[in-house]
Structures are given as C-alpha cells and as structure tokens.
Amino acid sequence: MNAQDSAAVDLRPFDADNHYYEALDAFTRHLDPAWADRCVQWAQIDGRSYHVIGGKISRSVVNPTFDPVAKPGVLRDYFRGNPNGDDPLELLKARDRIKPEYRDRDARIETLDEHGLSACWMFPTLGMIYESLLASDPEAVAVTFRAFNRWVEEDWGFNYKNRIFAAPYISLADCTFAVSELEWALNHGATTVVMRPAAPLTANGYRSPGDPCFDPFWARVNEAGICVVVHAGDSGYSTNGYAQDEFTTNFKTSIPQPIKMLQLERPIEDFLSALVCDQLFARFPNLRIASVENGSGYLRGLFHRLDALGHKMAGWFQEDPVETFKRHIWINPFWEDNVHEVLDLMGPDRVLFGSDWPHIEGMPKPLDYLDELAGIDEATRRKVLRTNVAALNQLQPTAVDGQPARAVAPAPADAATRAGSHV
Numbered sequence: 115m116n117a118q119d120s121a122a123v124d125l126r127p128f129d130a131d132n133h134y135y136e137a138l139d140a141f142t143r144h145l146d147p148a149w150a151d152r153c154v155q156w157a158q159i160d161g162r163s164y165h166v167i168g169g170k171i172s173r174s175v176v177n178p179t180f181d182p183v184a185k186p187g188v189l190r191d192y193f194r195g196n197p198n199g200d201d202p203l204e205l206l207k208a209r210d211r212i213k214p215e216y217r218d219r220d221a222r223i224e225t226l227d228e229h230g231l232s233a234c235w236m237f238p239t240l241g242m243i244y245e246s247l248l249a250s251d252p253e254a255v256a257v258t259f260r261a262f263n264r265w266v267e268e269d270w271g272f273n274y275k276n277r278i279f280a281a282p283y284i285s286l287a288d289c290t291f292a293v294s295e296l297e298w299a300l301n302h303g304a305t306t307v308v309m310r311p312a313a314p315l316t317a318n319g320y321r322s323p324g325d326p327c328f329d330p331f332w333a334r335v336n337e338a339g340i341c342v343v344v345h346a347g348d349s350g351y352s353t354n355g356y357a358q359d360e361f362t363t364n365f366k367t368s369i370p371q372p373i374k375m376l377q378l379e380r381p382i383e384d385f386l387s388a389l390v391c392d393q394l395f396a397r398f399p400n401l402r403i404a405s406v407e408n409g410s411g412y413l414r415g416l417f418h419r420l421d422a423l424g425h426k427m428a429g430w431f432q433e434d435p436v437e438t439f440k441r442h443i444w445i446n447p448f449w450e451d452n453v454h455e456v457l458d459l460m461g462p463d464r465v466l467f468g469s470d471w472p473h474i475e476g477m478p479k480p481l482d483y484l485d486e487l488a489g490i491d492e493a494t495r496r497k498v499l500r501t502n503v504a505a506l507n508q509l510q511p512t513a514v515d516g517q518p519a520r521a522v523a524p525a526p527a528d529a530a531t532r533a534g535s536h537v
Contacts, residue, residue: 127499131468132234135180135216144264152254167247182209187478236280242347249315256291272304281308292331305507310347311385324392336398339510346407349381382408395442400512403443410447410456462494
C-alpha cells in the first residue's frame with residue numbers, strides 16, 4: 115500500500131464490531147489433548163458436526179462449522195421490528211458456503227476496502243458463548259481460552275497491518291489466568307481485550323466483576339491503559355422460571371421465548387452497574403470500558419436510578435455515579451436503537467459505531483449504518499464513526515500517580531471523511 119492509499123484508508127470509518135467465524139480447530143489447535151474431555155471436542159451425530167463442551171453436546175449454534183452460513187444482515191428488518199411480518203425461519207434458509215473473508219485476514223482486508231472501512235475491532239462468534247458452558251469448571255475455562263487466544267493471535271493477529279484488531283478473550287473466573295493472559299496479550303500487541311457481561315463463577319462462587327478479589331487484573335489494565343470490551347454473549351442468566359434457560363441462537367429448532375428477547379439488556383446493565391457501585395473506577399481511574407453489541411435501551415432508566423442512589427447513599431460514592439459511568443464507559447448501541455437518544459444520554463465522545471458484520475442480526479454492509487445517523491452534525495458523526503474507537507484502540511498507560519501518562523492524540527478534524535464522503 116503506497117502513502118496515498120494509506121492516507122485514504124485513514125480517512126474512512128473504524129468499525130467497532132466485526133466478527134470472524136472460527137476455524138474448525140480454533141479451540142483445539144493449541145489445546146493439550148489431555149484436556150479435551152474437560153474443554154472442547156468435535157463429535158459427529160447423525161451426519162452433523164457438533165462441539166462437545168465440557169463433556170456435553172452443545173446445540174447453541176445450529177452449525178458450528180459455519181459451512182454453510184446465513185447471509186450477513188439477513189434479519190435486519192426483523193430486528194427493526196419486522197415491518198414486513200417475515201418468518202425468520204424462511205429468511206435464514208438462504209445460506210452461503212463459508213467465504214474466505216470470514217476466516218482469512220488478508221481476504222478480510224480486501225473486504226474492509228470494499229466496505230469503505232479503515233479498520234475494525236474483531237471479536238469471536240462461538241468464543242462469546244462457550245465460557246458459560248464451562249462455567250462450573252473455572253480451570254477448564256482458563257485452559258480453553260488460553261488455547262483459543264493462541265489461535266486468535268496466530269490466524270488473525272492482535273494488530274494486523276493496522277487494519278484488523280482482534281481481541282483476546284479474558285475470563286475473570288480465574289484471576290491468576292486473567293492477569294497472566296492479559297500480560298501475554300500486551301506482550302503480543304493487543305489493543306483491546308474482550309469478555310462477556312457476567313458475574314464470573316470462580317472456585318469460591320459467583321463474584322461481581324468489581325469485587326476486590328479481581329483487583330490484580332484491573333490494576334494491570336489500569337496501568338497498561340488497555341480498553342476492556344464487554345461484548346454480548348451467553349451470560350448464563352437464569353430466567354427464574356419465566357422461560358427455559360438454555361442459550362440458543364438456533365432459529366431452526368428453537369425460537370427464543372419472548373421474555374428472553376425482552377430482557378436482552380439485563381446482563382450489561384447489571385455488569386456496568388456493578389463496576390460503578392463497587393467503586394472500581396475510584397480504585398482504578400484509568401479504566402476504559404467499551405460495551406459492544408449489548409444495546410442501550412436501559413441507559414435512561416439506569417441513569418435515573420443511579421442519580422437517586424447517589425443521593426440516598428451520598429457517603430458511598432465519591433462523585434455523582436452517573437458522571438462516573440459516563441467518564442469511563444463507551445456505548446455501542448444496537449444499530450436499531452435510537453442513536454439520537456444515546457448521544458443525548460452519553461454525549462458524542464462516548465458513542466461507537468459497530469455493524470456486527472457478518473452476523474445475521476447486523477448490517478448487510480457496515481456503512482448501511484449511515485442511514486441511522488441522518489440529521490446528526492458532521493463533527494458528531496466523525497466521533498461516532500471513527501475518532502472515539504480510534505482513541506480507545508490506543509493504549510493509555512498510567513504515570514506513577516495512577517493517572518493517564520499521556521493523552522491520546524485526537525484524530526485529524528477530517529478523520530471520518532473521504533472522497534465522495536460516506537460520513
């Protein structure tokens with residue numbers, strides 16, 4: 115890529131939510147075979163391939179080989195509110211053979227160019243749902259995701275040509291693992307790490323992610339200034355009898371029960387609330403948390419309750435808890451959320467564009483999202499589409515006093531524009 119081409123790339127949006135479809139050996143390539151029965155294996159059942167997770171067959175995904183796989187964004191209108199009354203089962207019948215860009219980083223860069231993107235954060239698909247299936251065995255969680263992260267680094271890289279930034283997966287189920295894996299990730303050039311929104315099940319029971327028992331991990335995050343992405347996944351939530359608890363993305367055999375779809379944002383609201391209420395940000399003022407693909411509909415009600423709580427427990431919080439939330443947390447709303455409302459609640463510096471490409475509930479093409487930004491001024495669009503995530507993608511290490519050692523340089527004023535402007 116010559117200097118002129120590189121400059122043109124740097125003017126395009128930065129997508130905060132792209133995904134790969136895991137290779138067949140993503141969980142096993144670097145796994146000691148002695149751990150297979152406690153971690154991840156393949157099994158053939160009635161001519162189909164399934165993952166066996168912790169010794170149990172997983173049917174969470176209809177086809178974990180992803181060949182064939184449903185088309186990107188095929189459920190876009192369905193998630194918009196299904197204005198056409200479509201049957202999701204019919205929409206999902208059209209499938210493609212696995213494409214190179216879903217598994218090959220060079221092919222993905224060509225796709226980024228076709229999509230008009232400068233770069234993307236890259237997250238797991240299966241990797242976001244398997245911790246819950248292993249949760250009763252924290253040691254197996256650590257072994258599984260240590261092996262998985264070696265595959266991520268090998269096949270995608272944590273910074274590939276300054277275009278693809280894949281995130282290693284971190285579980286807090288074992289704090290020693292979390293610290294060592296974070297250190298390994300930093301040594302291999304990671305710019306983010308990713309975890310699910312859940313209270314981890316440790317050897318000593320469930321713990322809040324803001325519990326002081328995890329302070330060694332958060333202290334290292336604080337020191338390094340790396341962004342922690344909390345991405346939607348299987349949070350292992352109980353519906354307390356209102357619905358079956360099994361996690362499924364399988365529309366073919368199980369339409370999610372309405373109460374579960376209604377409460378999709380419970381895990382992230384609880385997770386982020388815990389970080390504020392446990393005073394994690396008071397202990398570690400350099401933390402930056404990005405919530406990706408978790409929605410934003412809970413924000414207004416949460417802020418109202420946090421404001422009331424701050425007055426009721428004035429001696430507990432060092433400052434207004436809403437202000438704490440907005441200083442340390444960035445929100446990537448569901449694409450169908452009202453981004454105008456999210457901007458009003460969070461401010462333009464704390465909102466991120468993410469397309470969820472190539473997943474079925476995301477955008478057919480990432481910059482289809484531009485329709486959602488109609489009526490928003492150019493400066494704000496620039497922040498949402500590029501500069502906010504670009505700043506989070508830069509490590510912001512601390513000085514001796516625990517405060518940021520340096521400010522992240524802002525992107526040029528025209529960073530989200532390019533010839534024939536998308537933005």
